[in-house]
Amino acid sequence: EIVLTQSPGTLSLSPGERATLSCRASQSVRDNYLAWYQQKPGQGPRLLIYAASSRATGVPDRFSGSGSGTDFTLTISSLEPEDFAVYSCQQYGASPTFGQGTKVEIK
Amino acid sequence: QVQLVESGGGVVQPGRSLRLSCAASGFIFSNYGMHWVRQAPGKGLEWLAVVSYGGKTQYYADSVKGRFTISRDNSKNTMYLQINSLRDEDSATYYCAKEPYTYTSDWYWDYWGQGTLVTVSS
Numbered sequence: 001e002i003v004l005t006q007s008p009g010t011l012s013l014s015p016g017e018r019a020t021l022s023c024r025a026s027q028s029v030r031d032n033y034l035a036w037y038q039q040k041p042g043q044g045p046r047l048l049i050y051a052a053s054s055r056a057t058g059v060p061d062r063f064s065g066s067g068s069g070t071d072f073t074l075t076i077s078s079l080e081p082e083d084f085a086v087y088s089c090q091q092y093g094a095s096p097t098f099g100q101g102t103k104v105e106i107k
Numbered sequence: 108q109v110q111l112v113e114s115g116g117g118v119v120q121p122g123r124s125l126r127l128s129c130a131a132s133g134f135i136f137s138n139y140g141m142h143w144v145r146q147a148p149g150k151g152l153e154w155l156a157v158v159s160y161g162g163k164t165q166y167y168a169d170s171v172k173g174r175f176t177i178s179r180d181n182s183k184n185t186m187y188l189q190i191n192s193l194r195d196e197d198s199a200t201y202y203c204a205k206e207p208y209t210y211t212s213d214w215y216w217d218y219w220g221q222g223t224l225v226t227v228s229s
Contacts, residue, residue, distance in 0.1 A: 035215040037152075044111075044202050044219030045152070056217060088152055092214040095168065096154040 002027055002091050006099035012107040019076040021102045023089035028069045030093030036065055036074045039086045039101075048087075049074065079104070109133040109218045111203050116223030119193050127223055129186040129203030137161070137181040138209040142216060143188045145199040153199075158186060160210060193227045200224050 003026040013019055023034070032052040037045035047056040049065035052072055062077040076083055084106050089099040115127040129141070143155040156167045156177040165177050176189040186203055201223050204216035 033215075042221070044204075044221050045216075046219070047207075047215065047217050050207070050213075050215050090152070090215060095166075096214050098152040098154070100151040 002029065002094050002097050004089050004091060004097055004099035006087075006089060006102045008102060009100075010103045010105060012105050013079055014107045015079050015081055017079055019074075019079055019083075019104055021074040021076075021087055021104075023067075023072040023074070023099050025070040025072075025091060029072075029091045032068050032072075033091060033093035034065075034067070034072050035090045035092065036063075037088045037090065038083075039088065045088065076104075109205065111205060111218055111220035113201060113203055113220045113223035116201065116225045118226045118228055120229050121193055121195060121227055123193055124189065124191045125193060125225060127188040127190070127201055127225075129188075129220060131184045131186070131203075131205070134205070135209075136179075136184040140206040140212055140214075141179060141186045142204045142206070142214070143175075143177060143186075143201060144204055144216075144219075145201045146222075147196070147199040150199075154214075155201075156188065157212075157214065159212070190225075193225075195227050198225060198227045 005024045007022045034052045036049040039045045053065045064075045066073050086101045086103045088101045110132045112130045142157045146152050158177045158179050162179045174191050179186040203220045205218045207217040
């Protein structure tokens with residue numbers, strides 16, 4: 001099983017600031033099959049990024065994904081009020097697994 | 108628009124069984140693989156199972172193999188998850204999720220339901 005470790009656990013930032021979230025895999029993710037999701041309380045996850053760097057339909061361009069192999073990053077260039085949420089990475093190069101999530105909270 | 112609505116959750120005693128449903132609309136249900144994913148309170152997401160677009164193929168996470176059964180009825184645009192011998196650790200919100208492309212098996216998900224809460228308690 002591929003274990004995904006996200007850091008930091010919590011990120012305290014102000015609107016307008018840049019957010020950088022990390023996701024590290026215990027082994028190389030085949031074909032960089034890594035996705036990022038946003039989740040707000042009481043809601044199902046929302047797909048943001050797939051294949052490490054491709055934005056899903058309708059996702060604002062302030063969200064970007066990068067990385068390869070075992071190290072991946074989600075960047076939010078300038079936080080909007082609606083971006084404060086929990087973000088999870090997921091690999092689908094093998095039997096799917098998720099990271100434990102990073103909470104982006106208002107400072 | 109795509110909608111996935113889960114139902115069937117509730118409070119259940121340990122050892123009992125439960126069947127969850129996922130009603131789909133807004134897309135051609137029979138063209139897409141469908142999955143169940145759960146999230147225990149305060150924990151991360153956990154993939155559980157997939158059923159192929161035609162319903163003939165199923166795969167399970169090792170943690171639930173033998174106790175969980177995924178199925179679908181394309182005539183009703185509905186997917187199911189049968190959970191047997193419920194345990195305390197099965198307490199979670201259960202989500203159904205849709206694959207992004209037709210007739211393929213890319214195991215990430217472009218639409219999710221709101222989830223149904225299962226609480227295992229005596």
